[in-house]
Amino acid sequence: MFVAGVDTMSLTLEWAFSLLVNNPDKLHKARSEIDSHVQGHVLDDSDLTNLPYLHCIIHETLRLYPAAPLLLPHASSEDCTVGGYNIPRGTILFTNIWGIHRDPKVWEEPTTFIPERFEDVHGEREMGIKFSPFGVGRRSCPGAGMSMRMLPLALGTLIQCFEWERVGREQVEMDEHSTGVTMPKAMPLVAMCKPRSNMVNALSQI
Numbered sequence: 099m100f101v102a103g104v105d106t107m108s109l110t111l112e113w114a115f116s117l118l119v120n121n122p123d124k125l126h127k128a129r130s131e132i133d134s135h136v137q138g139h140v141l142d143d144s145d146l147t148n149l150p151y152l153h154c155i156i157h158e159t160l161r162l163y164p165a166a167p168l169l170l171p172h173a174s175s176e177d178c179t180v181g182g183y184n185i186p187r188g189t190i191l192f193t194n195i196w197g198i199h200r201d202p203k204v205w206e207e208p209t210t211f212i213p214e215r216f217e218d219v220h221g222e223r224e225m226g227i228k229f230s231p232f233g234v235g236r237r238s239c240p241g242a243g244m245s246m247r248m249l250p251l252a253l254g255t256l257i258q259c260f261e262w263e264r265v266g267r268e269q270v271e272m273d274e275h276s277t278g279v280t281m282p283k284a285m286p287l288v289a290m291c292k293p294r295s296n297m298v299n300a301l302s303q304i
């Protein structure tokens with residue numbers, strides 16, 4: 099449980115920040131949303147319902163960079179047929195959710211970071227198999243609800259309290275390097291951050 103929760107969450111935050119420093123317009127849009135709804139305190143759990151764009155960023159990050167790109171291995175409990183293929187009982191099956199999340203037949207501009215595509219979506223399970231970063235069915239991730247509170251809380255706090263920039267002019271490298279169940283970045287994110295002047299007081303009280 100500990101391993102399943104820590105690695106997936108930290109990788110997702112790193113992918114989210116990499117996408118945001120490469121797309122500063124989206125970063126500024128998220129910050130404006132936070133600034134207009136959260137004043138005088140570091141954002142907390144009670145602010146999250148007022149920050150829909152922040153949730154769009156998390157969803158779009160999980161679409162492009164699902165922390166477990168092949169979910170977990172499952173075994174068929176009976177002989178069955180999937181998409182015309184006969185699957186004998188006991189076969190180990192993987193779901194390529196990374197591929198489904200980038201399928202041009204179901205997503206427009208599938209490789210482009212467009213958080214706005216999630217604007218009318220109110221829960222990650224609403225879209226069915228098309229968007230399933232936590233898997234589906236009875237063996238889906240039991241930490242999904244917790245993740246969808248902790249990720250916006252962590253990402254939102256860091257956006258609210260700090261200025262974020264790339265270290266150079268070139269875009270942050272976005273290659274994946276998957277050696278196991280999870281999908282880290284090939285090159286760890288290096289970015290510059292400094293406290294925002296209007297948040298120094300609030301930060302010094304933490």
Ligand code: HEM
Nearest residue numbers: 102103106110165166169170231232233237238239241245
């Ligand atoms: C970004 C955050 C996370 C993502 C993307 C994620 C994704 C997943 C995926 C795809 C699976 C496999 C589902 C399947 O094969 O059908 C899974 C399983 C699991 N996850 Fe997560 N997870 C996240 C966070 C967490 C957290 C925070 C916890 C615990 C606090 C957690 C605990 C587990 C456990 C225990 C399983 C195994 C469930 C089983 O086999 O029945 N996960 N997760």
